Amino acid sequence: MTINLYALPGNEARAERIAQALQRRGHDARIAACAVHRFPDSESLLRLDPPAPDTESVLVCTLDHADARTMPLLMAATTLRELGARRVGLVAPYLAYMRQDARFAPGQAISARIYAQLLSAHCDWLLTVDPHLHRIHDLNEIYTLRAHALHAAPLLAEWITRNVSQPLIVGPDGESAQWAEDVAQRIGAPVLVLEKTRLGDSAVRVSVPDLARWPGHTPVLIDDVISSGRTLIAALEHLRVLRTPPPVCVAVHGLCVGDALPGILAAGAARVVCSNSVAHDATPIDLTELLADGIVTMLAAP
Numbered sequence: 063m064t065i066n067l068y069a070l071p072g073n074e075a076r077a078e079r080i081a082q083a084l085q086r087r088g089h090d091a092r093i094a095a096c097a098v099h100r101f102p103d104s105e106s107l108l109r110l111d112p113p114a115p116d117t118e119s120v121l122v123c124t125l126d127h128a129d130a131r132t133m134p135l136l137m138a139a140t141t142l143r144e145l146g147a148r149r150v151g152l153v154a155p156y157l158a159y160m161r162q163d164a165r166f167a168p169g170q171a172i173s174a175r176i177y178a179q180l181l182s183a184h185c186d187w188l189l190t191v192d193p194h195l196h197r198i199h200d201l202n203e204i205y206t207l208r209a210h211a212l213h214a215a216p217l218l219a220e221w222i223t224r225n226v227s228q229p230l231i232v233g234p235d236g237e238s239a240q241w242a243e244d245v246a247q248r249i250g251a252p253v254l255v256l257e258k259t260r261l262g263d264s265a266v267r268v269s270v271p272d273l274a275r276w277p278g279h280t281p282v283l284i285d286d287v288i289s290s291g292r293t294l295i296a297a298l299e300h301l302r303v304l305r306t307p308p309p310v311c312v313a314v315h316g317l318c319v320g321d322a323l324p325g326i327l328a329a330g331a332a333r334v335v336c337s338n339s340v341a342h343d344a345t346p347i348d349l350t351e352l353l354a355d356g357i358v359t360m361l362a363a364p
């Protein structure tokens with residue numbers, strides 16, 4: 063069965079790596095054309111290779127900058143269905159809007175649910191990596207398509223083992239505990255989870271870590287998402303006062319908006335390391351093989 067990978071803009075290299083990984087597994091995986099023209103008024107026109115009968119159609123579209131990416135994605139999914147695709151899958155290494163998983167103030171939208179309904183109406187399956195599951199415990203609570211979440215913790219743990227001696231894993235907030243504890247357990251390192259109060263988009267307060275039990279350990283701050291970087295910066299500021307060895311920051315998804323990366327380094331981080339779920343400079347943790355295995359599993363289902 064041929065697997066046609068349709069790369070939405072910005073995902074071309076990712077789709078190519080996935081296609082090669084699928085070919086190494088013996089699959090007939092190909093890149094199919096998917097071109098998005100932006101008109102001067104910023105509306106889009108999409109054109110793609112019509113799916114041949116009995117091929118699998120897989121859209122590759124990570125969902126940082128989700129508002130701009132979603133419209134072409136929905137057009138691609140709808141067009142594939144109109145042109146006869148037997149089913150349309152979506153590989154979105156970063157899945158947007160998962161952090162707004164409740165109505166935190168009267169009148170707020172529960173974005174995670176709305177976005178889930180939207181994608182579910184247009185695609186048949188979704189493969190992603192470490193979505194921000196907190197108050198929602200499983201993607202299938204909100205997605206009606208077949209959704210599967212892969213986990214990057216083994217890859218994060220592997221990178222830390224190879225690159226940091228005597229690590230002390232630090233989760234900067236309760237929501238990061240699931241990643242911090244998982245990674246710590248895999249590498250047999252101690253773990254500490256701090257408490258965070260968010261005061262605004264770029265204002266965060268984090269509790270002071272008590273490091274007395276682990277002198278000389280290198281703090282490795284682990285979070286699922288770096289957005290403004292303010293969570294990590296607040297934790298790093300405490301560590302700087304405590305004069306620890308230069309901390310390392312590791313995250314699954316490096317959205318890293320604005321001055322996040324330079325800000326984290328200026329706050330004392332020796333390195334910032336993320337997976338390549340989102341393209342930027344700090345991405346040595348490669349998700350390609352994980353995603354390829356995930357696609358094979360999704361396509362094996364009837």
Ligand code: R5P
Pocket residue numbers: 161235237238263266285286287288289290291292293294
């Ligand atoms: C939320 O709880 C997430 O796990 C991250 O801690 C958060 O998204 C990081 O955001 P920022 O980089 O803007 O502080």
